[in-house]
Amino acid sequence: MNKITSNIRNYSFGLILLSCMGGMSCTREADIDMADTDGVVFSANIGQASRRGDNSWTGGELIGMQVGESIKTYRISDAATGAMVTDDEPYTWTSGEYQLHAWSPYTDKSISLTDQSDAEKMFACDLLECNTTVNAQSVQLTFKHKMTRVWYELQQFPGYTDEEANNAVISYYGYPSIKYAKGIIEKEGEPNTEISTRKIDDRHGEAILVPGEMWDKPFIKVVIGGDTYVYTPKHTVATDEERWTGVLKEGYNQRYYLKVSKKGIEVSMASSSVGWDNETVDGVTDGKYKAEIPSNLNNPQITGVENGIITDADKSFSISYTEDGNGGLLYEGNCDVQRTTDGTTHTYTFSKIASDIKVSYTPDYLKVGKYYYSNGTFGDEAVKEGYETVGLVYKLGASTNNYDTDKIDNYSGSGLKSITGYIVTLTSSTDKFSWAQGDNLETEFASFDNSDDEEKSEGNMYKGYTYTKAIETALTNAPGSSPFWTAFKNLIDTLPTPEGTSGWYIPSVAQLQDIANSEIATTINFTDSYYSSNIYHVNVTEGMDNPHGANANDHSYVLRYNVGDNSISADYPSDPFGKLIVILTF
Template identity: 25%
Template sequence: MKIIRNIARRPWPRIGGWLPVMMLICGVLASCSSEDESTAPLPDGKYPLQLTAEVAQPQTRAGGKDAWTGGEEIRVSLEGVFGNKTYVMDASGNASPKDADNAFYWKNTDEARVSAWTPDIESETDISDQSGGYAAFDVLYASAIGRYDQAINLRFIHRMAKIEVILKAGEGITEEELEGATVTIFGDPLTHSTAGLVSPGDQSDGEIKPYYDAATKKYEALVPPQDMTGKPLIRISIGSNDFTYTPETEAAGKFGFFGGKRYAYTITVKASGIEVTAAKGGTWNAGGSENVGVTITYDGTETEPKIGDYYYSDGTWRDGGLRKLYADGTMEWAETKPQPENGKNVIAIVFHAGHHENDASDYSATGIGQQKCHGYAVALQDATNGYCKWGVYGTELGCCPTDGSGKKQNNYSAPDIDWSGYAWTQKIITAAGGKDKLNATEDSGYPATYYAVVDYAHKVPSPANSTGWFLPSIGQMWNVYQNRASLFEGKTVVSGLKSDWYWSSSEFYDYPARRALYVSVRNGDVFRSYKYSRSSFVRPVLAF
């Protein structure tokens, strides 16, 4: 059952009702500001938006959606064009405008971002009874960048978190008793959604009746992202007995659900109580996992580095608490994150172990002393107290990956292909006329690189067996952003990223002479900006 309420005068919980409007306005303004001599206008009504779509994290069986059956409506927005429109999916994954009034047409040849969501719920929804399935409020969202001359593929992800419960009979409980059990999920029974964004309805605690999949013997329920610290999560009722499970808090002293993540619990019910095995944090589609080790002995440089490890001023590292790494990139951490080694000075946190396959930098001339590095670490603090410029407008430096034929690769839509931050930083230093010519006041001094390479190095010297600090590439900065919670939470020595913008050393592949790329923490995306724009912070990294 759904409850639809008039919420026109209710404040938007957490996110803010103004956010979708502001994002749309910013999209229009960004499109206007991005046009230059390389952008050509297109005839009105000649180049329609072409869309295909898939669900990137499929949900199996009747509970949610795993494929298009045809007739589903998705709501679509196009960067630079005011208003949203409705497209209809067919069973093959192709989308067409609902009617002539709902067709988007490209205005110019510049790239633009397309966002889509389904269902288009602009109301508060009661999710307390999911026994019949949850497809009606299984909010999917997708975003991609493309051009007028290509079909854009949208990979939809789930905005809600999914809870799965499997019951097993233990000592004193029969299979017949287990089949008669009642499972209840606790959490906010109301959700609020707009433009594909989901939040709890009123932050209250309530009961949710889950969907039961008889084939897999799983109880399943969707919940909005929310803080469940210290709160009961699951109740199993068998006869007159109730068994309640309250999750343990994580290293940061909290426990919460995140959108798009799957939280699976296998609960053995005994007459005397319950035993719970949790596998939390993976995406909805089940994936394999890599065991990093439950008990690990660390002895400085003789141990291979891991994501989240502390990196010290003497060039060594120590366990930061990573215990399991899933195939989808999700990480599990020690219940209590280890503290830094006494008497040592932490200067960074490892954010990638080993030499990344998309890093074309040669580290032979650095303190590493060989072509490939052992890993990458991010500084504990920003190098700037405010926004700074990137550098000279109108000069291409070659800070963009290329293929074998020398063609520039799209590091805007696919930032992970660009990990050569050290190589790009060296190109920027050369363009400035040397490290001593870098400065904070002139475009020719490449301020963003100055703050990373010179200013921050004066404050926090780097080890001799490292590269020294440099301005990260867009792939490196994007990785830090994506894993910011795992890297920074529970570690008192580090300051997390601001809800703001962070420069990379990468030039925008399409207009490399004029624009550089940055990561928007507040929007969770990659953007391009003019190099002379004073618009972003700097967070240095190093390789070791």
């Protein structure tokens, strides 16, 4: 390593000593053999980071060195060791100590920040500084970063395709340029200039910005699928305030996780001051997130969390507990959640975690009017970002009526293990239609189970699932002959079916009456005439009444429930009177 000699001795200057990041010292002695000279051997590294660009120093970087009023220019002569040389009269040391201020790049020109589209351009915006004490003949300068390194991940994009996400253009807003005289940042312009980013891959990128506050200022811009979204951090938004998303901290590597949908843009942030050397894009530099888990769970089983820290390498964890009532878990934070249940043991799996997660238990998790989502969770929002809305809770608890108590036996083959309540879809068939075409179903329904004819005609059985399965069996040999059944299949094909439920079925008359009498009837505009799953098979040869006039043929009718006058009627196959809505049991 090159040695520098001079005649300066015993300096003691009162320059301000700035603290290094993370409480680290700005100096440490280099492991160098000393020669018979009073010259100081300088070498340099950058914080705990070994990179300035894709390796350490690239060589030739200019460094300003100041002792008192004396300023000299050094440069990196050996990129691997950080050795420094100067064409000026070098600084020396024989005894005592003095303060040294160093910075890089050493230039009096403006440094443009607007184009950071590749690594070379981005790292040209990196500003370094060190304040240290010279008290030996060998001094290694440890520089800290003066700017803020910002990184993004386009994490969720409901409503857009993978191709649109991969081609999204993401940029930051900030100051267009700065000057860096004597290690002091002089901002130029206003922080409203768009800064291009270095794109790491399809979903990740980064840039280097001037530290400061961006509250109530446009900060992150996303152009995706022809739409443009701009994120503006606000003090009035609790998550922004808690995470300080609007503050660019000197020397920090701040990571922003973006969720973009037609509703707008949501942002969460994590940061670390432990150097800039973590080049991976699968986590924050400190690598850990916290999980706050409620203590009032029954028989909890928790995986992936230790001492409040999410330890799983894939950044996921799960909580299982038993619940016989209507409680459940709520959460705050940026993640995906999947809820599964067998009726008493409930498991919540948290994945794709990009922030601290706070989980809480609420005994009012389930109630009539709650929306049910495709991930098995419940909530008050008609639209849940990242998931499909399955339907609305219209009744809790197993139903009891004059003829039957709803029980698991009614759901044979569904895999349902308990009955918590019932959910109705948000939409019905758009048009009224006949339940069958002509008389071609009579042969198939001749073998239909008629043991409950009286009860079915009065509509008091809570057996919509059982009846729907019986209709399916009866229609096996007559596919496509019933608009009623075709509409049912088309409707359920568009609906997600969460685990742990019965799956979708056609409600019985009793269940349609419950929907009409529930709190959510107006929410789904439940005001029309709806087909039930009650089939009324009339055997004319046995003398039973035929509502359409006696003749020589048997007839099968579907019972239709009219919400307006609470009436039940048996429709002849060609009567185009009914609509269809479906439910499930959970």
